Amino acid sequence: MSRFVDRVTINVAAGGGGNGCASVHREKFKPLGGPDGGNGGRGGDVVLVVDPSVHTLLDFHFRPNARATNGRQGQGANRDGAQGEDLELRVPDGTVVLNTEGEVLADLVGPGTRLVAARGGHGGLGNAALASKARKAPGFALLGEEGETRELVLELKSVADVGLVGFPSAGKSSLIAVLSAARPKIADYPFTTLVPNLGVVTAGENVFTVADVPGLIPGASDGKGLGLDFLRHIERCAVLVHVIDCATYETDRDPVSDYDALEAELAKYTPSLGGELADRPRLVVLNKVDVPEAKELAEMVRAEFTERGLPVFEVSTASREGLRELTFALGAAVAEHRAAQPILEPTRIVLRPTAVDDSGFTVIADPEQPGGFIVRGERPERWVRQTQFSNDEAVGYLADRLARLGVEEALAKAGAVPGCPVTIGDVSFDWEPSTPAGIAVLMTGRGSDVRLEQNNRIGAAERKAAKKARRAPGAGDPFEDEDFEE
Secondary structure, rough: OOOOEEEEEEEEEEOOOOOOOEOOOOOOOOOOOEOOOOOOOOOOOOOEEOOOOOOOOHHHOOOEEEEEEOOOOOOOOOOOOOOOOOOEEOOOOOOOEOOOOOOOEEEOOOOOEEEEEEEOOOOOOHHHHHHOOOOOOOOOOOOOOOOOOOEEEEEOOOOOOOEEOOOOOHHHHHHHHOOOOOOOOOOOOOOOOOOOEEEEEEEEEEEEEEEEOOOOOOHHHHOHHHHHHHHHHHHHOOOEEEEEEEOOOOOOOHHHHHHHHHHHHHHHHHOOEEEEEEOOEEEEEOOOOOOHHHHHHHHHHHHHHHHHHOOOOEOOOOOOOOHHHHHHHHHHHHHHHHHHOOOOOOOOOOOOOOOOOOOOOOOEEEOOOOEEEEEHHHHHHHHOOOOOOOHHHHHHHHHHHHHHHHHHHHHOOOOOOOOOOOOOOOEEEEEOOOEEEEEEEEOOOOOEEEEEEOOOOOOOHHHHHHHHHHHHOOOOOOOOOOOOOO
């Protein structure tokens, strides 16, 4: 048995970027081949795409987790890593994307509409891309970024021009069956319709869609009887039609009280897409007038609805009485609504250049650590994520970038002193402003940086000289009084 799912929670994870490669070209008779490490590939995005052939969110109900592929790591010989493939998730037309707090992120309407739900991580640069006049052969590469991970809520809101609302068994399914080619399930018990049914209706030159919304009851706006699940499907409707059962056997109900009860629920419901349901035009359909008692009741209450300024139509889905007049009235109301809508213009690409005085980061005091500071900004946080902290040369490169960006100067203005804790992203360190920046980088061995740590370890050349000195006739051990690391 097929199922209709109109609300799901999914977890999407974009692919991570590949790491850059730290490699030096090695070839016979070319001792100074230079760096040739390639860049890492970018991670794949997770993209939501509207597909007209998809009508439910059932696939996400059974498979709520989606992940794009990672980018490949760079290699030597200037070979860049392959990029991760984007993962496209097909969603129905009319899907609304929300975050876990209920904020609407996107309203996906129209075939082919796309939304990047999670962005892939940037690939790290290889040492070939990091080479400069100061660093002829960098002994490090940048790490790839992790892909974005998000938890999203998908809600399906029916895309229809006319919404039929009413109590259970009011005859909404029968009405849409005779107005269009739709064939919904029809039975003589309440809540036969559990999912919205859509039908296409033609009235002269006007063609519009009608949605048969499942039956509403008092308390629907508070979630009673799955009311919120039903009410969301009328948010897009341009015209609301009250289908009232004039042949009900319940003695405590009458057409006017049914109308007032449903209007109270519509007034309490706040559409997440904005606007108010009270602004939508209404029509009243007094149904089942083929029953003599229902015909008499419809004639009695018609005047009261007319006094309220509501168009009233007495119809019968069995004898098809009044259906032609209702069809053309709906077509005229939809045409009037469409004419009142603003003319859609092509989407304009807006370029917003960075302001001259925008440094791209901010420095604030750390509320959890006295005397500490937090640096926030897209570029500093991305640079920290891409740094391999086990490599001193990579840490020195990060310090140079932060200094050129103005982070050290901003920390000093904020009152930072040497040794105070500074947090950037997920990394905390003790601030040492003495690290120089710019092109005057001290030349050291690959993977090391003398600015970060003064190492007293004796190098191979000094060991060799000491060995020769010890073997010289009458020479003692020049290091016998010194402590050094073997």
